[in-house]
Amino acid sequence: MILMNDFKADPEDLKLAQIRAAERVIRSGWYILGNELKAFEERWAARCGTPHCLGVGNGMDAIEIGLRASGIGPGDEVITTPMTAFASVLAVIRAGATPILADIDPATGLLDPESVRRCLTPRTKGVLLVHLYGQVRNMDAWKTLCAEAGIGLFEDCAQAHLAAWKGRPAGSHGAWGAYSFYPTKNLGTLGDGGALVTTDPELAAIASRLRNYGQSKRYYHSDLGLNSRLDEIHAAILSARLEWLDGYTARRRQVADAYRLGIRNAKVTLLAAPVEPGNHVYHLFPVLCDRREDLMAHLKARDVESLIHYPVPVHMQEPCRAIGRAPGGLPRAERHAQVCLSLPCHPQLSDEDVARVVEAVNAF
């Protein structure tokens, strides 16, 4: 089976580097908020082009902490997309704010600026942009829209490690960027992990308190925070895996390029290509197909796994029926959810695997 993710196929060198990292932490006797975290935060901040990085428990907490550090809470509206991981919207709710869902651009699956404009109200405090599938797009337009509306620009970068717009990495364009290091992400640890990156030193200081029970100095609490810290063992593992990330990202782009060149089937539509190669890190490679379930079964019969990202847009999830949305509804997100299907796209795929996926799609 050609799998959606294949961690067992990681190179032996990388496995050994992670074992050494874990051993270093075990022998150090220091497990939370120590030197491994500091070292990883410095490395990741450098890669994100931001002076500050705070390691936190997971990607969802990174979004909540970012919003709260931006002073967003009850009564405030944050516009975001229904075509995302549930965590994006749940984090807005956890921060006490009100999510408002705008529709997507069907060519990319990303939030549509025109729909976002129609969602603006006097209570709007920001846009949570999700770099879905690994693609950063139209950042100049987003910056202009948010500046004109006088609202914050926040980036959910959970799928977009090392993606950049005009050379500027994801997470460095607005008030902050939230990363997830869940195992399947482009940079992932052996459990849960996340980070908040920002250029704003004050925001970084607030976030640093919020992740640690709102503690300003030992046993003094200035805020009602969370327990959400990136453990030393995860920081050490992430520092090791970071050494492989450039190579892994290049391989994801090769796989995607091969799919773009090779897939020729009138029943299967590809999403729009990035403006520049550097915009996209191909966390996922979805195609669109009206007979999606048939295509999925056809691929499975040819030993190719596929997954749907995402089958249910957030506003159609049971506890989210009452969430506010763009005037006229979210028809494009609903259609996307019915026709999208992600093909295997990860660095451990061989050229032969890629050719087999292309052949299987073309034979549908």
Ligand SMILES: *Cc1c(COP(=O)(O)O)cnc(C)c1O
């Ligand atoms: C994975 C993901 C998250 C949540 O990250 P966790 O680390 O699982 O909390 C948020 N947003 C997007 C777009 C994601 O893909």
